[in-house]
Amino acid sequence: MVTLNHYLFVSGLLFTLGLTGVMLRRSLIIIFMSLEMMLSAANLSLVAFSRFNLVDGLPNYNGQAFVFFIITVAAAEVAVGLAIIVALFRARRTTNVDDITAMKY
């Protein structure tokens, strides 16, 4: 029997993996991918919460509606984000965060 805790555990794992990726990886594209993973973690736990919080025997659909908003907004974020990363690549010929050091302290 798969319970709410199983879903939350997997979702927490995804979130942690995403956060670790953002902090440890050095390529902007991979960092961006990890960020999307963090949003997916939230989506997974939203659906799980919605499925296990029954209201009159039906799932709580508010949570699932929220998931659609998150997916849509994440798509918009990717569109703008990748455009900025491409612009940076054209100007600097790199997407490595260690090279982005024009401003310090």
Next chain:
Amino acid sequence: MPAIYLEAAVVVLGIVLMLMEAFVDKADKSFIGKIGIVGLAVIFLGLFMVEGPKDSNAHWAIWSFYAVDPTALFYKGFALITTIIVLIMSLDYRGVIQHYMGADQEKPQAGLGEFLYLPLFTCAGLMWMASAKDIVSIFVSLELVTISFYILVAFLRRNVGSLEAGVKYLILGALSTGFLVYGLTWLFGLSGETGLAEIAAELGNEESPMNAHPQALLFALALVIVALGFKVAAVPFQIWVPDVYQGAPTPITAFLSVGSKAAGFVVGYRIIEPFITSDAAPQLVTLILAISGATILLGNLAAVPQTNFKRMLAYSSISHAGFLLLALGCARAAGDDVKVEGVMALYLSGYLAMTLITFHVMCLVRDQLGGEEITTYNGLSKRSPFLAGMLLIAMVSLAGVPFTAGFFGKFYVFLLAMQSRFYVIIAVAVIGVGAGFYYYLKVVKAMYWEEADDDRKVTVPPLAKGALIALAIIIFVLGVYPSPILNFFS
């Protein structure tokens, strides 16, 4: 007229200007900014004739996402005024934009049109944020603001600084979105509701999972605080601020530091306030006060050695976030005579006036003298006595000298902290204010006591002059008579 029409009008105005930019065959694109300014001023007047739902059971579904209360109306006006001033600033900054957007003989005003209509979409997001009272609408409006800021910060795509600022803002902004969504998810999971009022009502329900699992609730709130800490630039989530403020185009820096911060505090207040005033999460107040103390201290002390004026203001903006957080942390002990909402609104109004004056002067100086270091301001009193006078007023107010708006803002925050008996944090804040005097007055010293390298003058266009004088009047009026804003919320 339902309040929701205001946001609709701002979005429509933005789309119309976008189409005009593409199809109106006019060499000078600054007309887009001028139409935008007039349009927003008209929408601002509309603010005085809006109405909310007729009764609490209103059938129009939008009212469950959208609050119409004094807080919402105040911050809608706040967003509109900020955007108007930002557009005026952008008009004065166009030389720099054209330079970095690759303007040539064929397209002498490349990129200017886009720069003038994009802030309108941010403004619509900020106005919606002021009203958002459901975690879904909070998330969507916050993202509208953040995503349009990504574009604006990275706008000067041939300037390495602006691109770099854009990438840093993008990564850390998206990271904070991840935290926010995860925190809101847990709030939803614990309460089974998406409306903030319903979530707060669950606090009173003994059998709610929210009261059965205080650790889970604290986890959710901590994630939300992390995310909002990013938005309002609180320590330890302030790392992006100096770089992004320095690299972004100056009008956008001003927009970020005023609009984005104010909206972050409205949302923060709406989400956090019920939890501070209840017993569900007693550690929450300690957490907010610790963040606030660290923010005040780091913001003020790190600003002292800065030589770049914009970067110094970035740290100053961090320190002001600390004072506002301190006010938020006092929500529990605040009496009926001084409301936390009123104090935050007063602080932010003064902050709006002084910050926008500073950045406006900075836009004119950057456009005409070409520098952002504090040494560029040497002898500004000879180059333009008017601008030097305005910057003097703004600096004195930022430092918190009596008879300026900055003084009353800080005074009421200290008053709240005294009522709540947070003596340690008051001591920290006093150190911060003391350091503030040093670095703000450093700029004044450069303007009045240092000699300029050459005798170039700085001219001030009439529109900018009007805006600056209006902002200075706000500073002085709030400096002697703050009660209208304090009473607005009672």
